[in-house]
Amino acid sequence: MIWLLLGALLFGGGALLDLTRPQARVQTILREVDGVVADPGRRESARGTAERMAAEAETTREAIESFVIRIRELDAVENPDETAYMAAVDAVSDAIDASERRLLEGRMQLRAAVTAAEWSELMELVRPADG
Amino acid sequence: MLLEVNFMRSNTARPGVRAAFLLLIVACATAPRRDEQVAARAGVLRAAATHVAPDPEQRAELLGAIDAMESALQRGLIAGDRLNRDFAEASSDPGAELADLQAIAEGLAANRRASLRDMMTARLALRRGMTPAQWRAFADQLPAFDGDLR
Numbered sequence: 163m164i165w166l167l168l169g170a171l172l173f174g175g176g177a178l179l180d181l182t183r184p185q186a187r188v189q190t191i192l193r194e195v196d197g198v199v200a201d202p203g204r205r206e207s208a209r210g211t212a213e214r215m216a217a218e219a220e221t222t223r224e225a226i227e228s229f230v231i232r233i234r235e236l237d238a239v240e241n242p243d244e245t246a247y248m249a250a251v252d253a254v255s256d257a258i259d260a261s262e263r264r265l266l267e268g269r270m271q272l273r274a275a276v277t278a279a280e281w282s283e284l285m286e287l288v289r290p291a292d293g
Numbered sequence: 294m295l296l297e298v299n300f301m302r303s304n305t306a307r308p309g310v311r312a313a314f315l316l317l318i319v320a321c322a323t324a325p326r327r328d329e330q331v332a333a334r335a336g337v338l339r340a341a342a343t344h345v346a347p348d349p350e351q352r353a354e355l356l357g358a359i360d361a362m363e364s365a366l367q368r369g370l371i372a373g374d375r376l377n378r379d380f381a382e383a384s385s386d387p388g389a390e391l392a393d394l395q396a397i398a399e400g401l402a403a404n405r406r407a408s409l410r411d412m413m414t415a416r417l418a419l420r421r422g423m424t425p426a427q428w429r430a431f432a433d434q435l436p437a438f439d440g441d442l443r
Contacts, residue, residue: 251409262402266395
């Protein structure tokens, strides 16, 4: 259930553009940016930003993975300490929060690097079908 | 939750297995009806708890903890969906200010943290309501998601 909760809150949310499914959506931008952004200079800037965002999205995945391992360690203890579990929850939450803030900053940088039309096109590409 | 207990029982978490596990998180989370998925999984937990706790009083305690887990998750999903829609609407404006988007993102983060804490509290209550032998039997009642983790 923990994993379902994390997964749903992090990767679900069909309407959200780039916070709840950062890996998939940043990868979409990376894949499409060359075809969308016409100017070579802006394209290079946008691609660089998207690559940094992709690396940042990966830290979210790593934070969850570390959390999974930590909970497994705590589960192996005979008398589990609630404080330790909550510390693990706070640690993964802090890591994800920080990563999301950096992703949001990256999003703004990406927005600044492209034209309004290019931005609209990119957003359409990352918008889920149900969004 | 099926994944949780089986992964928990693994003594080793090889990178490939962990990667597969995380992929399953994504696969689960992208199911079209997450509320139904959550309800179905809670049902499996309830069946397992019922199996390992023949005493009615203990069983009621365990089922209450599972109810609390499910409620925490459903509340988090409902609030998260609302915030997601708010973010999508704000984000669609090309002139959206970072501060405005950050405010919504902070709401999402607070919701995620609160939901996770609530669910962890309920999960601990579930575990503490069982003996170690029952906890192991409870885990055994849940189907493996990956034979390598057995």
